[in-house]
Amino acid sequence: KEEVVVYPTMKLYTFELACRLFMSLEDPMHIEKLGFQFNIFLKGIIEIPLNFPGSRFYSAMRAAAAIRKQLAAIIKQRRVALEQKTVLPSQDLLSHLLVSSDESGRFLTEAEIINNILTLLFAGHDTSSSAITLIMKNLAELPEVYEKVFRGWL
DSSP states (O other): OOOOOHHHHHHHHHHHHHHHHHHOOOOHHHHHHHHHHHHHHHHHHTSOOOOSTTSHHHHHHHHHHHHHHHHHHHHHHHHHHHHTTSSOTTSSHHHHHHHOBOTTSOBOOHHHHHHHHHHHHHHHHHHHHHHHHHHHHHHHHOHHHHHHHHHHHO
8 A cells, every 4th residue: 555656667668778778788787877878868958958067957968978979888898799609699689680681781880779778768667667657557547457457467
């Protein structure tokens, strides 16, 4: 009978899940560091683009640069792991983007891969968190439905 604040928990959960699925990130500290910058990015990316110190947009741009730097380091490590065959090319989205070329044999640049990952994190983050939160809210308000879902799970 305690109050549970679902949305922030779901935001953290979906971000961690996306990091695991897109890049196979497992280290909670690494995910937390990336998540901290990502939340700053989210708060300022839809602000008026006033790019001066102290504005949310400025902070978002600095956070995006920090995220890009972290993603570049992850990409470098993954390239080495792929060359050493310690990870599979099909392991996750990042590996797939690194080893796949288009019809003409052109591979994505590091910047393109970083932008793709960042875009997917941005696009999937709030929508997934919101959807899961609304499902949980509705289940809490409809105990008979919750019971059916719970029994179906067992």
